[in-house]
Amino acid sequence: MKRLIKQIRFNITAFHLWLAGLAAVMGAGAVAGVIVFARGLVVTHLTDLVPWGLWITIDLSSIAMSAGAFLLCAAVYILGLKRYQPLARTATYIGLIGYSMAILTLMLDIGRPDRFWHALVYWNPHSLLWEVTMCVTLYLTVLLIETAPIFGEMEWMQRRFPAIAKRLTGLHKLAPYLAIVGLCLSMLHQSSLGAAYGILKARPILYRPDLSVLFMVSAMAGGPSLTVLVSMLANRLTKRAPVDDELLKKVTHFIGWVLVGYLYFRVWDALAMTYTYQPGKTEGLSMLTKGPLSFNFWVGEILLGTVVPIFFLLNKRLRLNPILRMVALGLVVGGVVAYRWDINMAGQLLMLTYLPQQIVPRYTTYVPSLIEFLAGAGVVAFGVFAITIGIRYLNIVNHKPVEHEPEPVLEAEVQPAMGD
Amino acid sequence: MQNHPLKRRDILKLLAAGGAVIGGLQYVRLASASEPVGNSKHKWVMVIDQAKCTGCGYCTMACRAHNDVPPDISWNKVIQVGKVGGKQVFLSRPCMQCEHAPCVEVCMVKASYRRADGIVMMDYDRCIGCRYCEIACPYNARAFNWKPFNEPNPAVPTWGTPEVPRRPRGVVEKCTFCYHRIDRGLSQGLTPGVDEGATPACVVACPVQARTFGDLNDPESNVSKLLTQYPSYRLREDLGTMPHVYYLPTREETRHEALNKAN
Numbered sequence: 033m034k035r036l037i038k039q040i041r042f043n044i045t046a047f048h049l050w051l052a053g054l055a056a057v058m059g060a061g062a063v064a065g066v067i068v069f070a071r072g073l074v075v076t077h078l079t080d081l082v083p084w085g086l087w088i089t090i091d092l093s094s095i096a097m098s099a100g101a102f103l104l105c106a107a108v109y110i111l112g113l114k115r116y117q118p119l120a121r122t123a124t125y126i127g128l129i130g131y132s133m134a135i136l137t138l139m140l141d142i143g144r145p146d147r148f149w150h151a152l153v154y155w156n157p158h159s160l161l162w163e164v165t166m167c168v169t170l171y172l173t174v175l176l177i178e179t180a181p182i183f184g185e186m187e188w189m190q191r192r193f194p195a196i197a198k199r200l201t202g203l204h205k206l207a208p209y210l211a212i213v214g215l216c217l218s219m220l221h222q223s224s225l226g227a228a229y230g231i232l233k234a235r236p237i238l239y240r241p242d243l244s245v246l247f248m249v250s251a252m253a254g255g256p257s258l259t260v261l262v263s264m265l266a267n268r269l270t271k272r273a274p275v276d277d278e279l280l281k282k283v284t285h286f287i288g289w290v291l292v293g294y295l296y297f298r299v300w301d302a303l304a305m306t307y308t309y310q311p312g313k314t315e316g317l318s319m320l321t322k323g324p325l326s327f328n329f330w331v332g333e334i335l336l337g338t339v340v341p342i343f344f345l346l347n348k349r350l351r352l353n354p355i356l357r358m359v360a361l362g363l364v365v366g367g368v369v370a371y372r373w374d375i376n377m378a379g380q381l382l383m384l385t386y387l388p389q390q391i392v393p394r395y396t397t398y399v400p401s402l403i404e405f406l407a408g409a410g411v412v413a414f415g416v417f418a419i420t421i422g423i424r425y426l427n428i429v430n431h432k433p434v435e436h437e438p439e440p441v442l443e444a445e446v447q448p449a450m451g452d
Numbered sequence: 453m454q455n456h457p458l459k460r461r462d463i464l465k466l467l468a469a470g471g472a473v474i475g476g477l478q479y480v481r482l483a484s485a486s487e488p489v490g491n492s493k494h495k496w497v498m499v500i501d502q503a504k505c506t507g508c509g510y511c512t513m514a515c516r517a518h519n520d521v522p523p524d525i526s527w528n529k530v531i532q533v534g535k536v537g538g539k540q541v542f543l544s545r546p547c548m549q550c551e552h553a554p555c556v557e558v559c560m561v562k563a564s565y566r567r568a569d570g571i572v573m574m575d576y577d578r579c580i581g582c583r584y585c586e587i588a589c590p591y592n593a594r595a596f597n598w599k600p601f602n603e604p605n606p607a608v609p610t611w612g613t614p615e616v617p618r619r620p621r622g623v624v625e626k627c628t629f630c631y632h633r634i635d636r637g638l639s640q641g642l643t644p645g646v647d648e649g650a651t652p653a654c655v656v657a658c659p660v661q662a663r664t665f666g667d668l669n670d671p672e673s674n675v676s677k678l679l680t681q682y683p684s685y686r687l688r689e690d691l692g693t694m695p696h697v698y699y700l701p702t703r704e705e706t707r708h709e710a711l712n713k714a715n
Contacts, residue, residue, distance in 0.1 A: 071599075072597075072598060072600065073581075073596070074598040076598075078598075080594070080595050080596055081592065083583035083587060084583065084587060142580050142582050142622075143579075143581020143582075143583070143621070143624075144580050144581045144620075144623060147580045147581075150561045150563075150578055151560055154562055154578055155561075156559055156560055156561060156562040159560040160558065161558065161560040161582065161584050162561075165560060208463070209466060212463060212466050212467065212470065228584070232554075232588055233554060233692075234587070234589060234590035380587065384688075386545075386590055386592075386687045387531065387533050387543060387687075388543075388685060388687065388699075
């Protein structure tokens with residue numbers, strides 16, 4: 033008992049320091065956010081030529097990082113791989129936080145946050161962003177229902193509001209249906225985010241259909257990577273997060289193969305642009321391969337973001353080393369963020385002029401302002417904070433079998449004949 | 453039995469329903485792809501003669517005053533575009549009022565929409581300021597209100613008086629061919645392009661009559677005559693946006709001769 037108390041006390045100290053650090057960043061972000069709302073977007077370094085910057089990258093990245101939720105839920109409830117259920121639980125919670133981060137960043141980024149509801153009331157079904165908004169809103173609802181049992185299982189909830197806790201936990205029954213809806217909604221908007229860039233005629237480097245595929249595939253690598261990384265980190269930092277390493281190894285193996293697919297698409301996509309000179313597109317590609325984005329592209333996206341993790345995750349010996357595996361997963365996450373940044377910036381750092389006989393590339397510049405960095409860091413800190421809280425109080429990383437919670441899908445799969 | 457276990461056919465049913473929803477969505481999408489709003493027998497276009505334009509910028513200033521545009525935004529930009537025969541050539545660029553307007557297609561709340569008479573409108577009460585239209589516009593014709601505009605407009609009253617309300621901070625704004633002048637003029641029985649009160653402010657302000665405005669559906673209008681008599685071009689026609697702003701490339705002849713010939 034004494035040892036336990038000592039242990040908890042030690043943990044609490046380190047834990048508190050960690051929370052205090054995150055709270056400080058969140059506080060700075062909140063101050064920056066208030067400044068943005070009070071003074072308007074003039075405090076950013078965005079311009080009419082580069083209207084989307086750091087915040088959009090955070091927005092796109094946090095949505096990509098949430099992709100683990102729909103993938104693992106689909107694996108558990110549609111493919112019937114029910115042993116992954118505890119990982120789906122982690123991924124769903126991370127998804128909820130990821131989408132909350134996206135909405136926070138969007139509220140900062142749009143000029144009239146007071147009119148955010150317009151997107152739900154006034155429809156232009158032709159607009160990719162309309163589709164994304166609809167899917168994100170619906171999917172956030174799905175995630176809220178999917179994560180409701182996590183909140184219902186909370187000790188404090190069960191003690192204080194047993195009736196509500198029971199209701200929330202009972203929503204677990206909906207999980208298989210939600211997995212289907214979630215799969216549809218996620219496939220739609222993860223790829224539509226790429227298409228939102230891909231339909232832009234005015235931005236030659238972006239005007240290609242491949243972006244939907246690349247956004248989808250990179251999200252399928254990045255999302256589960258974060259889920260596994262968070263599980264492994266939690267397991268090492270606290271005793272509250274028991275994991276089944278077999279599951280994590282399987283998922284990392286899967287991520288390795290997704291990365292191979294992603295690398296193929298990415299290389300094919302880039303090579304296809306080298307075939308002939310196309311005004312704007314060719315210059316855009318050389319901006320990625322030789323210009324200001326080249327370090328990001330070669331090192332961030334290709335080498336560290338894809339090639340190195342492929343070796344670490346597909347080679348069995350390397351994969352079994354937990355440190356290397358965590359490094360690889362972290363690199364995948366970084367690579368997906370780098371990809372989002374590169375796509376957003378490549379489209380805006382270069383555009384074609386419209387003057388007759390002078391349809392030439394025009395280069396622009398963008399470096400985020402301090403306020404943008406602070407507000408962005410605040411949103412990221414919020415995400416890390418929420419995941420920390422989830423690990424500490426909501427058991428989001430817990431691979432121990434739960435006895436009192438029978439799986440609905442398990443019934444359906446094992447006893448289909450006992451339906452009526 | 454109270455707790456229905458999920459059956460395979462339930463999943464299939466759900467998938468079918470999902471498919472139907474997505475199919476329906478596609479139908480809606482095809483049907484509503486930037487359809488113009490309302491009916492009109494007019495098709496307003498602007499013809500800008502580069503042979504006449506001296507780059508004085510009166511159009512920009514008149515536009516700022518009549519539309520109450522802040523000094524750091526130009527709905528109509530005048531750009532130097534090189535020399536022909538030792539003479540500087542200019543390109544005056546309002547909103548192109550594209551027939552296939554990328555901004556209208558991408559706007560998620562339909563704050564940008566196209567009227568049947570060809571004018572691409574902005575609903576400033578609806579715009580949420582996402583700036584997707586700015587990225588989509590190939591002509592940089594759109595400007596975001598990064599900061600509030602509370603000061604007196606330096607272009608007023610020298611260049612005219614505001615005829616439309618100011619836009620708030622946080623929305624995107626752009627040239628609208630002075631739709632308010634056209635609509636008011638038509639209701640008073642005036643002819644846009646002929647009567648000053650019904651014609652865009654930049655056209656009225658131009659001291660060298662480099663700009664002509666009118667109805668392309670009327671074969672007798674000035675714009676129709678100019679465009680049938682003279683070679684013209686539009687900006688970035690390769691994109692298929694079908695702008696409603698035509699340019700007459702620079703040449704020795706003046707526009708007066710051109711108009712006389714056309715008549």
